[in-house]
Amino acid sequence: MSTERYRIQFDGGIVDGFSAEAVKANVQALFNVSSERASRLFDGTSRNLKKDLSLDQANRYRDRLLKAGAAVAIQPMDMVPPAFPGESAGAPEPDKPQYATSLSELAVEPVDGEEGMAVNSAAPAAAVAAGEGQGEPASTGPARFEARPVGSTPIQRPVRKTIDPEDFRDAEFRFTGRGGEYFGIWIVNILLTIVTFGIYSAWATVRNNQYFYANTQLEGASFQYLADPVTILKGRLTAFFAFILYALVVNLVPGAAIILGIGFMFAIPWIVIRSLRFRAINSAYRNVRFDFEASYADALMVMVAWPFLNLLALFLLTPFSVLKTHRFMGNGFRYGTTRFRFDSTNSEYYAFFGKGLLMAIGFAVGGIIAFTLISPKLAVLVFMAGYLSVFGYFMAGLTNIFVNNLTLRDHSLHSHLSPKQMLWIYLSNSALVVLTLGLFTPWAKVRMARYRAACTEMTIAGDLDGFVAAENRRTSALGQELGDAFDVGVAAF
Structure with missing residues (x-):
């Protein structure tokens, strides 16, 4: 045998x-x-x-x-x-x-x-x-299977690369944090930040990120946040004094606000790149750091040019502008020396936004009909339901469409957030935070992090151990802190 x-x-x-x-x-x-x-x-x-x-x-x-x-x-x-x-x-x-x-x-x-x-x-x-293409086609009789030697080109096979013969498997992300556990970190951070007049906020940022990174796992390994609080503090102090200088110049020199505003607009792409790179390079998985690389020209188009053109086009370019932002971020990130790849099309984004627009129009028409034929109270309920439905659709959908188009070498990421569940978590978290005067905030953050992780998975080709760590480089925290101080930045969702 x-x-x-x-x-x-x-x-x-x-x-x-x-x-x-x-x-x-x-x-x-x-x-x-x-x-x-x-x-x-x-x-x-x-x-x-x-x-x-x-x-x-x-x-x-x-x-x-x-x-x-x-x-x-x-x-x-x-x-x-x-x-x-x-x-x-x-x-x-x-x-x-x-x-x-x-x-x-x-x-x-x-x-x-x-x-x-x-x-x-x-x-x-x-x-x-049964049916055409499902077993025996009705018009042609029994399907014929062509016997071919092992290793020959199969029938109708797209020509693409062959990978190492390992099973593809889906690995789910897990978040293991608990609200009560995080509450201790959260409340201490707030008290020490108040007592130190904000100086401790740099250490609070690191402690918060370290907690959420350490409790986010993939294949049994946790992520790491490696930033130095002193570096963050230096960046925040620089940003703070830059803001003070800006305010003084605007008050003392008439017309300086316009000049400085234009200058700041062209500084935004640099700030965004530095912010994204600082966060990426201080994040690691299995002791391999992430990184972010992008050109100033690409950032300028995403942060300034496309939003301006979208405004001129009466927001008809919104799907295209969002696609450009997602592509800028997705193609910019690295894991070690290996770059992520973001692959999507205009049609996918216009279809996604078109569906959201149709939902909004449908609820708007329903609200108008309810107001005209039934009662204003019912119209208010219809409008509210419409707003919440569209809000949940975009809150979950933007994450899904971004993550589902990301690949890392032969590995691919997938997200299946539910608009209804996302909306329920968001609304119930908000209500409980208000009712508890903010004390429920740690549980709200943990609850959302757990759901996002549970709905994210990675299809792994072989293993994740073949990546080579990039050079252990450091970058200034100035970019991230300028982004915080002036409330600018870029987000995928």
Whole structure:
């Protein structure tokens, strides 16, 4: 009896006679995953759907996937994958079947219990056997599966890079902080800041950030905040005296406000870059620091040019301006020496903002009708419901659209915040903070941080240990503190 173990490999290929959308729906039903995760399997990257299988187990998994229209292949675990798409990885043993050749030969019983992606045995038969592109096409008879050698180019495969043969897995972020625990830090920070006339605020900032970073975990490892409070204090004092000097000049020299205002407008991009870089370079994960790099010209466009053009265009450029801001931030961040990549389109952002606009218009029309035909009180309720719905939609949606378009090498980030849940947490937190005269603030912050972390995950290709730490550089806190003092900055959401 053979002891050789096998893996099921898939790189987005689709069997002849199936449509791409139907195959994605079939795979989603088989594995009981979200449509987003199912779609990622078809991006052309070679992935292992299952590993360490016996030949019989591998054949059964393959048969179910081929019946669903996914052109998968069986490979021995010890076979080195091809370096480039289409390059042969080596010939399999001739007595070991690799592909089924017709639907009648496919095994359809569910296979459960092994590691990796588990096939959903409860998936409806219609999801894998009925309709065009879902099993046997009605007009063409049984689908034909072309037998190909292992390592050859699968049917309709997008040509993309092949990665190391490791399973992709979803790792969830976790926030382990507690409101009562953070309350002790929060109240001491406030009291010491008051007693020291604000000097302790630099240490309070570091303690707050260290608490939230240390309690945010990914794959069992916590994030780190490494800033020096003395450096932050120096930056704040510089910003404070700059503000005093600005106020004196404006009061003593007529017309200086306009000149200084124009000068400050062109200083904003520099302040933003320095602020983002200071925060990034003092953040670390697994002892590898983050970084932020961007040009002054790009920051000037994001902070000054696009907002001004959007104003001239009567806010019709708002989706485009937000996209530019997200792209500026997403492409600017680094983890060690590896840059993040932000990849999205104008159409995605205009569709997102267009849906929000339609929601607002719908509630506005409903409010007007209620005011005209029923009662003003009902109209107020409709307008309030509309405002809250749109507010929750954008509060959750802007985070989701930014995070879902971020990748780090072969790893990708995902966010699935719910507008309703975000709105509920925000409103209930606000009400409790007011009712407790601010004492509920620590619990409110912890509650929101826990929910955001629970709704964020990273699809990891292999592991996160292959990153090389960038040079351990330091940067002045002046940029961040100028941003705080003059209330400027840039945010992704």
